[in-house]
Amino acid sequence: MSVQLQSRPEAFRQYALRRAAELKQMVTPYLEQTNTIPTGFSHSEMYEARRAKILNYFDATLEDWDNWHWQMTHRISDPHVLSLLLPLTAKQRVEIERVGKTFRWAVSPYYLSLMDDNDPFDPIRLQGLPTHAELFDDFGEEDPMGEGITSPAPSITRRYPDRLIINVTNMCAMYCRHCQRRRNIGETDTHSPRAQLKEALEYIRANPEIRDVLVTGGDALLLSDLTLDWLLGELHAIPHVEIKRLGTRAPVTLPMRITDELCTVLAKYPPIYINTQFNHPKEVTQDAKNAADKLIGAGVVLGNQAVLLKGINHQPHVMKKLNQELLKIRVRPYYIFHAKNVKGTRHFVPRIQDGIAVMEQLRGHTSGLAVPTYIINAPKGGGKTPISPQYLVSLDNNKAVLRTWEGKYIEYETP
Numbered sequence: 340m341s342v343q344l345q346s347r348p349e350a351f352r353q354y355a356l357r358r359a360a361e362l363k364q365m366v367t368p369y370l371e372q373t374n375t376i377p378t379g380f381s382h383s384e385m386y387e388a389r390r391a392k393i394l395n396y397f398d399a400t401l402e403d404w405d406n407w408h409w410q411m412t413h414r415i416s417d418p419h420v421l422s423l424l425l426p427l428t429a430k431q432r433v434e435i436e437r438v439g440k441t442f443r444w445a446v447s448p449y450y451l452s453l454m455d456d457n458d459p460f461d462p463i464r465l466q467g468l469p470t471h472a473e474l475f476d477d478f479g480e481e482d483p484m485g486e487g488i489t490s491p492a493p494s495i496t497r498r499y500p501d502r503l504i505i506n507v508t509n510m511c512a513m514y515c516r517h518c519q520r521r522r523n524i525g526e527t528d529t530h531s532p533r534a535q536l537k538e539a540l541e542y543i544r545a546n547p548e549i550r551d552v553l554v555t556g557g558d559a560l561l562l563s564d565l566t567l568d569w570l571l572g573e574l575h576a577i578p579h580v581e582i583k584r585l586g587t588r589a590p591v592t593l594p595m596r597i598t599d600e601l602c603t604v605l606a607k608y609p610p611i612y613i614n615t616q617f618n619h620p621k622e623v624t625q626d627a628k629n630a631a632d633k634l635i636g637a638g639v640v641l642g643n644q645a646v647l648l649k650g651i652n653h654q655p656h657v658m659k660k661l662n663q664e665l666l667k668i669r670v671r672p673y674y675i676f677h678a679k680n681v682k683g684t685r686h687f688v689p690r691i692q693d694g695i696a697v698m699e700q701l702r703g704h705t706s707g708l709a710v711p712t713y714i715i716n717a718p719k720g721g722g723k724t725p726i727s728p729q730y731l732v733s734l735d736n737n738k739a740v741l742r743t744w745e746g747k748y749i750e751y752e753t754p
């Protein structure tokens with residue numbers, strides 16, 4: 340008896356050691372590759388050098404740089420200015436000029452500072468600067484989500500039983516090349532008129548089943564502090580509105596927007612959830628972390644809605660790194676959206692197989708906190724549809740067959 344008790348733990352330990360060695364082996368390819376995936380932190384010196392170059396061009400100070408109004412009024416949208424700040428081949432410059440006549444582009448000096456001088460396939464450049472591919476898209480639609488047909492009141496999109504979107508602006512700090520709402524990005528930047536927002540609020544007041552209101556655009560944080568204070572205050576005063584959410588890319592493209600004054604406003608109206616859109620680990624910078632820290636200090640809960648983009652983050656290791664970097668700055672990965680068939684963005688649309696491969700290499704392989712839900716937006720306003728690798732192989736009345744994260748098949752009895 341006592342011999343057994345002593346020898347068995349030893350056998351268990353041996354088994355566990357063998358298994359641990361196997362698990363270590365499993366993560367090795369990722370660890371070897373991960374060093375070659377740049378992050379905002381690993382590139383901080385390069386970013387500082389680029390910032391100095393841009394400030395020098397505008398004859399501006401670090402104080403200017405940290406002022407989001409300065410960033411907005413100094414957005415780069417002219418190919419000539421761009422060519423002075425980022426090496427472009429003659430061909431690239433012509434391309435940007437040409438595409439810019441059809442699709443608007445602009446980048447904040449901050450986002451420009453994250454772009455690689457030498458790599459035309461840099462994931463930041465690909466998101467911010469137009470390429471010829473945008474003109475060769477006979478596949479995409481203007482409004483694949485049918486937002487036009489799901490608006491019961493001005494500025495509102497309602498597609499679900501208990502929650503809805505208010506569109507407050509068409510402005511953004513930069514115009515993502517993969518933007519799903521590029522049809523709204525006209526020549527002029529406009530916030531929704533106050534009268535229209537009042538009608539939207541009236542609709543919410545009149546429909547008590549609405550418990551979750553998502554303020555987005557455009558970029559919700561491009562509203563002034565004063566307007567946000569008013570709008571959030573109005574929503575806060577509606578008894579059935581349990582939570583408020585803001586959709587914004589400011590932590591990624593304009594982190595200096597997260598000021599103390601803004602945080603004072605946000606702290607007044609809990610609970611507030613902010614979902615942002617980091618798409619590549621290079622975007623997770625010290626500035627982004629500072630912005631996240633401030634928002635969290637104001638009681639805001641942060642989530643990320645990445646878009647799966649071919650050539651930018653469709654590689655499983657890149658997406659895994661992104662989600663791990665986000666957890667480090669306390670931004671919880673929430674969704675990965677399959678890129679939609681929006682006109683002019685076809686070159687970014689990956690295969691669904693790519694998305695499934697990404698998810699397959701997240702679940703089990705890394706923290707569950709780093710595993711978001713992969714979503715395809717069903718056309719014509721059909722709604723968010725979760726897509727996942729298959730883990731349930733079969734199910735009948737008393738037995739299921741499961742496939743584990745490692746690909747082992749296991750029979751599971753059900754009573």
Ligand SMILES: *Cc1c(COP(=O)(O)O)cnc(C)c1O
Pocket residue numbers: 496497498499502503504553723
């Ligand atoms: C995405 C979306 C929401 C929010 O959906 P969640 O799954 O709750 O994050 C709400 N309304 C509309 C119209 C949406 O597109």
